[in-house]
Amino acid sequence: MSPEWMQGANSPYSKVLVANRGEIAVRVLQAAREAGLSSVAVYSQSDSSSLHVETADESVLLEGGGLDETYLNGSAIIEAARSTGADAIHPGYGFLSERADFASAVDAAGIRWIGPSAHAIETMGDKISARSLMIESGVPVIPGEQIPVEEGADHLGALASAAAKVGYPLLIKASAGGGGKGMRSVSVPKNLRSEFEAAAREASAAFGDGTVYIERLLKRARHVEIQVLCDTHGDAIHLNERDCSLQRRYQKVIEEAPSPAVSPATREAMGDAAVTAARSVGYVGAGTVEFLLASNGEFFFLEMNTRIQVEHPVTEMTTGIDLVQKQFEVAAGLPLGISQDEVTQNGHSIEARVYAEDPSRGFLPSVGELAVWRAPSGPGIRVDSGVREGDSVTIEFDPMLAKLVVHAPDRGSAIRRLDSALSSFVVLGVRTNIDFLRKALSHGAFRGGSIDTDFLDSTDPSELSGSEPDHHTLVAVAAAAQRLGIDRQQTPGTEALDDHTGHQGDPFRTLGRTFP
Amino acid sequence: MEWSVPDRQERYKASLQESEGSVSVASITRDGTEVNIPETAVEAEGRPGRVIVTVGGEAKLAHVTRTGDTWWVHMDGRAHEVLFHEQGGRSPSNEGSLGAPMPGTVLEVLAREGQRVREGQHLMTLEAMKMEHKILAPRPGEITKVHFSEGDRVDMGSSLVEIGD
Numbered sequence: 001m002s003p004e005w006m007q008g009a010n011s012p013y014s015k016v017l018v019a020n021r022g023e024i025a026v027r028v029l030q031a032a033r034e035a036g037l038s039s040v041a042v043y044s045q046s047d048s049s050s051l052h053v054e055t056a057d058e059s060v061l062l063e064g065g066g067l068d069e070t071y072l073n074g075s076a077i078i079e080a081a082r083s084t085g086a087d088a089i090h091p092g093y094g095f096l097s098e099r100a101d102f103a104s105a106v107d108a109a110g111i112r113w114i115g116p117s118a119h120a121i122e123t124m125g126d127k128i129s130a131r132s133l134m135i136e137s138g139v140p141v142i143p144g145e146q147i148p149v150e151e152g153a154d155h156l157g158a159l160a161s162a163a164a165k166v167g168y169p170l171l172i173k174a175s176a177g178g179g180g181k182g183m184r185s186v187s188v189p190k191n192l193r194s195e196f197e198a199a200a201r202e203a204s205a206a207f208g209d210g211t212v213y214i215e216r217l218l219k220r221a222r223h224v225e226i227q228v229l230c231d232t233h234g235d236a237i238h239l240n241e242r243d244c245s246l247q248r249r250y251q252k253v254i255e256e257a258p259s260p261a262v263s264p265a266t267r268e269a270m271g272d273a274a275v276t277a278a279r280s281v282g283y284v285g286a287g288t289v290e291f292l293l294a295s296n297g298e299f300f301f302l303e304m305n306t307r308i309q310v311e312h313p314v315t316e317m318t319t320g321i322d323l324v325q326k327q328f329e330v331a332a333g334l335p336l337g338i339s340q341d342e343v344t345q346n347g348h349s350i351e352a353r354v355y356a357e358d359p360s361r362g363f364l365p366s367v368g369e370l371a372v373w374r375a376p377s378g379p380g381i382r383v384d385s386g387v388r389e390g391d392s393v394t395i396e397f398d399p400m401l402a403k404l405v406v407h408a409p410d411r412g413s414a415i416r417r418l419d420s421a422l423s424s425f426v427v428l429g430v431r432t433n434i435d436f437l438r439k440a441l442s443h444g445a446f447r448g449g450s451i452d453t454d455f456l457d458s459t460d461p462s463e464l465s466g467s468e469p470d471h472h473t474l475v476a477v478a479a480a481a482q483r484l485g486i487d488r489q490q491t492p493g494t495e496a497l498d499d500h501t502g503h504q505g506d507p508f509r510t511l512g513r514t515f516p
Numbered sequence: 517m518e519w520s521v522p523d524r525q526e527r528y529k530a531s532l533q534e535s536e537g538s539v540s541v542a543s544i545t546r547d548g549t550e551v552n553i554p555e556t557a558v559e560a561e562g563r564p565g566r567v568i569v570t571v572g573g574e575a576k577l578a579h580v581t582r583t584g585d586t587w588w589v590h591m592d593g594r595a596h597e598v599l600f601h602e603q604g605g606r607s608p609s610n611e612g613s614l615g616a617p618m619p620g621t622v623l624e625v626l627a628r629e630g631q632r633v634r635e636g637q638h639l640m641t642l643e644a645m646k647m648e649h650k651i652l653a654p655r656p657g658e659i660t661k662v663h664f665s666e667g668d669r670v671d672m673g674s675s676l677v678e679i680g681d
Contacts, residue, residue: 360523371581371588372565423593426579428565435594469596471528472544472553475519477569478587478598479530480539480558481580482517486567 002332003036009332013088013112014038016328017081018056020092021071022386023403024308025052028090031324033057040086042077044070046396051386058084071095074102078109088112088331090324094398097307098125114331116306120281124304128175128213134301137280139273142292142300143167144215146175147196156193159214163192166216172196174203175211182206185217218292220452223247224259224299225290226274227315227323229338230283231330237340238271239319242288242311246440248363248456253433254440255311256350257318260411260449261293270299277304285330286312286323295452310353310403313384317349317407348414349407352422352437356399359436359465365399368392371429376421380407393430401432411449415441439464518601527601584672585617613675614651616642622668623648627677631659639677642670657681 002012015038018028025041029052032039041056045063053059060080062070069076074096081089089106091097097115100122106113115121124130134141145162147155163170163186172195174182182203184195196212204210222245230236243259244252262270274289281304288309290302312323321338330336357363373389385402393399404421408414422438443463445451456464519528531542538559544551554572561568561577569578569591578591587598602617620642627639633653640651661678664670 369583371583372579372590374579426590426595428579428581428588428590428595429583431597432595438593466594469521469594471521471524471526472546472551473556473569473571474521474589474591474596474598475528475530475544476541476553476556477558477567477578477580477589477591478600479517479519479532480541480556481567481587481589482582482600483532483534483539484537484558484560484567486560486565486580 005035005329006332006334009329009334011112011331011333013332015040015084015086016088016090016114017042017060017077017084017086018052018090018092019071019077019096020090020094021047021050021052022397023384023400024092024094024310024386026055026386027384028092028324029055031322031328032090035325035328037088037328038086040080040084042071042080046394050391051388060084067095074099074105078105078111081106081111082109086111088114090114090327091307093305093307093310098305100125112331114285114327116284116287117282120283121306123281124306127173127303130303131301133280134277137276139277139280139301140299142215142218142302144213146211146213159192159196160189162214163189166214169217169219170214171217172199172212172214174199174207175209175213182212187217218294218300220295220454221292222259222261222451223252223290223302223453224262224270224293225288225305225309226271227309227312228274228278228283228287228289229321229323229326229330229336230278230285230287231336232284232333233335235336236275236278236283237336237338237343238274239315239321239323239343240345241267241270242309242314244311245451245453246446246456247453252311252353253456254350254352254437254446255314256348256411256414257314258345258348259293263297266293266297266299273299273301277301286327292453310400311351313382313403313405314349314351317382317405318345318347319343320346347407347409348411349405350411350414350418351403351405352418352441353400353433354402354404354425354427354437355433356393356401356430357433358431359433359461363433365395366431367394368430370401370427372426374424374426375402376404376424378421380417381421382406401427401430415447435466436464439466520599520601522597522599614639614654614677614679616670616672616674616676617649617651619672620649620670622664622666622670622676625662625664625666627653627659627662629659629662633657633659633679640664651676653679655679 002014006012016032017040018025029039039056041053041059042062043053062076089111096102098121100118103113103118103121131141143166169187172184182199184199186192186195199212200210224241224243226241227239241259241262242255242257244255246254277289286308288305291299292302293299356366358366370391375383382405383402387401406414406417408417419438419441422434425434526546529545533540533542538557540557544553557570559568565579565581567578567580568575581588585600589596623641623643625640634656637653638650639653642649657679660680663675
């Protein structure tokens with residue numbers, strides 16, 4: 001039985017399988033429960049007692065060891081949907097969410113795919129095809145030129161004229177590339193030839209295709225993205241921007257909405273460009289168009305993410321729109337039910353990603369048991385997490401433990417609220433980046449709203465590490481705790497309080513120790 | 517029992533006084549030298565893993581827990597680790613038996629059954645995560661049992677060596 005709100009929809013469904021794990025699986029499974037949909041989780045052996053399995057109505061084990069046999073095993077996941085009678089699949093983010101062939105296979109199996117078409121995923125997933133489509137559609141892209149490398153051809157003339165058009169400093173990128181391979185920056189013309197040859201060599205070796213393109217290197221740019229929502233009836237709107245400029249090696253660390261660097265005019269222009277981009281591929285569902293925003297206010301298309309984003313909550317907090325619920329509605333064929341004019345922006349929201357990693361050791365993932373896990377709560381505080389106290393953190397999966405999201409009337413109070421929430425987030429047993437997040441948040445450049453995407457990588461680490469703690473007090477506390485026998489297995493908290501002192505000290509035990 | 521903090525060489529010892537569920541710190545030594553600290557007391561707050569720490573008259577809540585040989589302390593909005601080192605790995609629950617302070621591999625065995633050892637004598641070396649850890653005799657006595665030989669894997673807390681009088 002599909003839920004009541006789906007009545008009248010042209011492609012209703014009633015049971016959603018979530019092809020993911022961790023916090024996003026929990027988020028989507030909770031949304032399914034709220035929406036009156038039955039839910040199915042899939043899990044690997046090592047996730048058998050994880051929170052997302054507990055959150056689902058039923059669950060299916062994906063047998064095997066590596067990711068290819070489990071969360072990346074499209075046919076096993078479709079089989080799990082068949083065997084449980086799930087008639088829709090939500091992919092979350094990562095894993096199979098941007099695999100066009102999986103979207104097609106789900107479709108071919110007669111299962112509703114909660115996402116855009118395979119065509120949209122494929123077009124936007126390829127840098128070159130996305131870029132040429134954007135140029136065709138009039139969406140600004142970073143000035144650049146593609147240069148094919150043919151054996152024996154004299155490409156240096158073409159290279160020099162392309163470089164002159166693009167302007168310096170510039171970036172040479174492998175067309176087929178990713179992960180920084182085949183990527184070179186060139187600041188002056190005399191290095192162009194050698195860097196080009198190195199990039200083409202690297203690209204050939206890594207991707208079997210030496211084609212490169214060059215584009216202008218934007219310095220001091222911010223990462224600003226627009227959330228779009230499109231339905232199957234041809235409606236497309238945007239839900240304003242998110243600013244994700246606080247990054248560490250291209251990994252987002254803190255995201256916020258609205259951006260402190262986006263004016264109403266820029267928001268409108270960027271929003272229009274994002275909607276144009278989405279329409280150009282016939283996009284359906286929730287998606288994100290990423291832009292680089294230059295310091296002069298110019299912005300350029302970076303890429304489109306054809307799935308729900310990690311940082312989607314900051315948009316939900318400021319617009320009041322539940323994006324996962326909207327994904328459910330659109331997948332059922334329902335209209336958006338909201339027009340561009342009805343999209344509001346209320347207050348300010350910031351998200352911090354809490355990772356099991358050790359900032360003092362080059363952000364290496366840390367492992368262990370979450371012996372104590374006390375997430376903060378209070379007005380305007382939201383924690384999206386896939387773990388709970390007692391869970392083990394292993395190196396098998398992404399080390400993100402939780403997203404701590406706050407909402408407050410303005411940016412200053414949102415920063416204060418996030419800092420306060422981080423300070424009361426108690427995670428013991430595994431090292432985390434919580435302290436690092438607090439330092440980044442309190443840095444003058446972030447507070448002033450003037451950071452760019454290089455900020456974390458170019459800032460002296462000492463500015464972002466905590467002051468040396470008072471070792472003597474820490475030793476005193478640990479030694480005393482050990483003497484008091486405070487441990488998880490035998491906490492004194494389970495004993496009755498002493499009537500006279502209000503403390504748990506047992507007079508007989510104390511006497512016993514004093515007079516052995 | 518000695519204490520240290522991660523990435524630091526200093527070893528600390530704490531001398532404690534306990535009364536009515538509260539522990540006050542009489543003195544702390546760093547590498548054998550007493551250090552000046554403000555008056556510090558710790559009492560159980562009543563709920564699991566929570567203590568009230570009073571430093572120089574100011575009381576605050578801290579969360580504490582133990583994993584292996586690490587005490588985790590969350591205080592003033594930050595999490596910290598303190599490592600304890602049982603000299604010689606003496607296990608309080610099993611008098612005369614030396615427990616492994618960490619899981620690992622036995623690298624060398626220097627003690628043999630029937631041997632008389634003095635306090636602090638090096639009996640065994642464990643290795644875990646590429647770090648070596650010496651097992652020292654907690655007191656003088658005669659070795660009555662050696663439970664492992666070189667290359668054996670040991671779990672944390674396994675009895676390594678037993679010492680009689």
